[in-house]
Amino acid sequence: MATVDRTVGGRRPGSTMGASEISISIHGMHKWFGQFHVLKDVNLEVKRGERIVICGPSGSGKSTLIRCINRLEEHQQGSIVVDGTKLTNDLKNIEIIRSEVGMVFQHFNLFPHLTALENCTLAPIWVRKMPKAEAEEAAMRYLERVRIPEQAGKYPGQLSGGQQQRVAIARSLCMNPRIMLFDEPTSALDPEMIKEVLEVMVELAESGMTMLVVTHEMGFATAVSDRVIFMDAGEIIEENSPEEFFKNPRHERTKLFLSQILSH
Amino acid sequence: MTESATAPRYAPGTHPDLPPPRRTTGVAGWMYKNLFSSPLNIALTVIGAFVLYSIVPPMLEWAFLKSIWTAESRVECWDKMEVPEEAACWAFIKGRLNIFIYGFYPEAERWRVNVSFVLLIFAVLPVLYDRLPQRKRWFWYVAAFPFLAGWLLVGGFGLTPVDTDQFGGFMLTLIIGVTGISFSLPIGIALALGRTSDLPALRILCVLFIEFIRGVPLIALLFVASTMLNYFLPPGTTFDLLMRVLIMVTLFSAAYIAEVVRGGLQGIPKGQVEAADSLGLPYWKAQRLIVLPQALKISIPGIVNTFIGLYKDTTLVLIIGMLDPLGIGNASLADAVWAGLAREVYLFIAVFFFLCCFGMSRYSLYLERKLHTGHEEI
Ligand SMILES: Nc1ncnc2c1ncn2[C@@H]1O[C@H](COP(=O)(O)OP(=O)(O)O)[C@@H](O)[C@H]1O
Ligand SMILES: [Mg+2]
Numbered sequence: 122m123a124t125v126d127r128t129v130g131g132r133r134p135g136s137t138m139g140a141s142e143i144s145i146s147i148h149g150m151h152k153w154f155g156q157f158h159v160l161k162d163v164n165l166e167v168k169r170g171e172r173i174v175i176c177g178p179s180g181s182g183k184s185t186l187i188r189c190i191n192r193l194e195e196h197q198q199g200s201i202v203v204d205g206t207k208l209t210n211d212l213k214n215i216e217i218i219r220s221e222v223g224m225v226f227q228h229f230n231l232f233p234h235l236t237a238l239e240n241c242t243l244a245p246i247w248v249r250k251m252p253k254a255e256a257e258e259a260a261m262r263y264l265e266r267v268r269i270p271e272q273a274g275k276y277p278g279q280l281s282g283g284q285q286q287r288v289a290i291a292r293s294l295c296m297n298p299r300i301m302l303f304d305e306p307t308s309a310l311d312p313e314m315i316k317e318v319l320e321v322m323v324e325l326a327e328s329g330m331t332m333l334v335v336t337h338e339m340g341f342a343t344a345v346s347d348r349v350i351f352m353d354a355g356e357i358i359e360e361n362s363p364e365e366f367f368k369n370p371r372h373e374r375t376k377l378f379l380s381q382i383l384s385h
Numbered sequence: 386m387t388e389s390a391t392a393p394r395y396a397p398g399t400h401p402d403l404p405p406p407r408r409t410t411g412v413a414g415w416m417y418k419n420l421f422s423s424p425l426n427i428a429l430t431v432i433g434a435f436v437l438y439s440i441v442p443p444m445l446e447w448a449f450l451k452s453i454w455t456a457e458s459r460v461e462c463w464d465k466m467e468v469p470e471e472a473a474c475w476a477f478i479k480g481r482l483n484i485f486i487y488g489f490y491p492e493a494e495r496w497r498v499n500v501s502f503v504l505l506i507f508a509v510l511p512v513l514y515d516r517l518p519q520r521k522r523w524f525w526y527v528a529a530f531p532f533l534a535g536w537l538l539v540g541g542f543g544l545t546p547v548d549t550d551q552f553g554g555f556m557l558t559l560i561i562g563v564t565g566i567s568f569s570l571p572i573g574i575a576l577a578l579g580r581t582s583d584l585p586a587l588r589i590l591c592v593l594f595i596e597f598i599r600g601v602p603l604i605a606l607l608f609v610a611s612t613m614l615n616y617f618l619p620p621g622t623t624f625d626l627l628m629r630v631l632i633m634v635t636l637f638s639a640a641y642i643a644e645v646v647r648g649g650l651q652g653i654p655k656g657q658v659e660a661a662d663s664l665g666l667p668y669w670k671a672q673r674l675i676v677l678p679q680a681l682k683i684s685i686p687g688i689v690n691t692f693i694g695l696y697k698d699t700t701l702v703l704i705i706g707m708l709d710p711l712g713i714g715n716a717s718l719a720d721a722v723w724a725g726l727a728r729e730v731y732l733f734i735a736v737f738f739f740l741c742c743f744g745m746s747r748y749s750l751y752l753e754r755k756l757h758t759g760h761e762e763i
Contacts, residue, residue, distance in 0.1 A: 191662075191663055192662075193659050193662060193663065212667075216665050216667060217665075219662060219663055219664065219665040220664070220665030222663070223663070224660075224663035226656060226659070226660065228656055230654075230656035230657060230659060230660035231660070232657065232660070232661075232675055232679075233679065233758060234678050234679050234682065234756070234758055243664070243666075243674060244664035244665060244666060247666060247670050247674060248664065248665045248666060248670075276758035277758075278758055279758075292664070293663075293664075296664060296665065
């Protein structure tokens with residue numbers, strides 16, 4: 122892969138950049154699972170093009186938070202506005218937001234009965250009503266961008282974990298999203314495959330995509346993120362630039378957490 | 386160490402690819418592994434060979450080598466044998482083949498049954514074989530087929546009407562089996578989706594229906610169809626008995642299909658729906674494109690199992706007086722000229738059912754293999 126087209130899949134020309142610089146805004150958001158108060162008074166503003174890393178101990182509500190943004194989970198209090206659209210029970214709104222927000226899962230969640238290429242073309246064809254040939258052409262561009270065009274005809278079961286995760290990223294990018302959510306995209310991968318996925322993500326970050334990444338990859342956080350958010354027990358405990366966050370954590374819990382993840 | 390003297394040593398990094406040891410591949414390898422790998426295996430092989438030897442030759446003799454194919458009566462059949470009753474008298478079946486196939490469908494109109502059968506083959510083809518050119522267009526024909534066949538068989542609109550109580554034999558089995566199979570699958574899928582849906586009213590309705598149908602024997606439903614349904618219908622309406630049977634058989638099998646498909650739906654990880662949701666696919670598209678293809682694939686053995694059960698259960702219609710092959714067989718055995726040839730009749734019917742069911746079973750294996758996309762190179 123000699124050169125990579127950095128504009129593809131980034132901000133679309135003529136998008137409403139000026140109109141709203143705020144991409145996601147979450148205000149006073151609470152969520153419960155039954156009686157269990159999982160997210161407590163979350164407030165977060167994400168600017169267009171901003172790259173945010175979310176970290177925190179297991180069970181602190183990181184996944185739940187980003188899953189609320191595309192309504193895989195429903196919040197019970199407060200407001201979430203994505204790209205100017207408020208998340209309510211209105212199904213049409215939810216579908217619009219979902220088609221504008223890409224998501225990459227820890228366990229890839231590729232469709233095992235479809236080839237890598239078909240995984241990528243499915244949503245453009247059935248949601249965007251794109252002609253098949255055009256969708257395939259676009260999908261091939263994204264598969265090249267994640268550096269696995271030669272695997273287009275294979276089924277997920279025939280690919281390695283790293284390759285599957287890159288297909289999953291390409292699948293999301295095929296919808297031309299304005300925002301990408303990543304939920305621990307590398308934590309199910311063998312060490313030698315983490316790098317190939319992180320490289321793709323770094324490249325995506327450099328292209329200007331708005332990204333929310335739940336990860337413990339501190340190298341990634343330092344290299345590309347604008348802000349690091351630390352969560353514990355359903356609350357945002359602290360947020361800061363990556364340099365400050367790692368050098369001068371303010372909160373005791375943050376210090377404890379950092380000492381734990383940096384010690385191995 | 387313990388290495389044999391003949392094994393060559395290679396410097397690290399230069400070991401070539403060697404063929405596997407002789408005994409593990411080829412015919413000899415297969416025979417060793419499958420027939421003679423252990424004392425128990427050898428014993429089973431010997432017993433198996435002995436059982437085959439003592440059953441198969443006499444069977445062949447009875448059914449083919451010594452059997453009689455032309456005769457006018459049982460007595461004549463047995464006279465032609467060296468020892469009476471030592472072999473099959475297929476002359477009996479041969480003489481009644483038409484009744485076994487068509488029941489009492491008027492002779493002059495039987496071509497309509499034949500044409501329907503050929504049309505059926507062309508309707509089944511695009512469903513079973515996905516590499517047919519222009520497959521999508523064929524489905525228009527598939528959708529039209531039930532009406533076409535119904536018109537041909539029942540008549541009207543220019544064809545001589547034939548009463549459905551004249552239907553019988555294998556033709557009746559095929560009509561009930563094919564109708565039941567092709568309509569119970571979509572109904573069953575809908576019921577399974579309903580039962581797993583978030584809408585309480587829909588869910589309860591589906592659960593009630595499924596549990597009611599599964600809790601009642603098919604025979605009881607058939608009796609309801611043949612007797613009680615008249616009470617529920619406005620007086621004076623005639624509602625064809627065959628039609629009622631078709632509806633009952635279809636609903637019965639749909640309830641079972643629903644449970645099989647529900648099992649398949651539960652086998653699909655939540656992440657699949659989440660991925661579909663996150664791409665913005667609406668519920669129905671996610672079900673149709675992501676969930677159902679995978680769930681149905683898992684359910685193939687159970688679905689085909691249900692179909693095979695349905696197909697064999699079509700013989701139950703004999704209890705409400707319809708002449709399926711078994712009914713015709715029983716009636717034929719009552720004929721004094723031929724009485725006593727029960728073995729031939731029941732074996733003949735058994736072979737017919739076996740071939741159909743075995744075909745379905747093999748097709749399902751083919752389908753499973755074809756849809757397998759796991760860890761394998763294509
Ligand atoms: N569907 C659910 N029902 C009930 N509890 C849940 C559910 N999903 C997550 N939880 C709980 O919510 C808490 C936060 O989960 P999660 O957001 O997955 O944490 P993280 O991603 O930070 O590890 C955990 O205690 C988890 O057990
Ligand atoms: Mg998580």
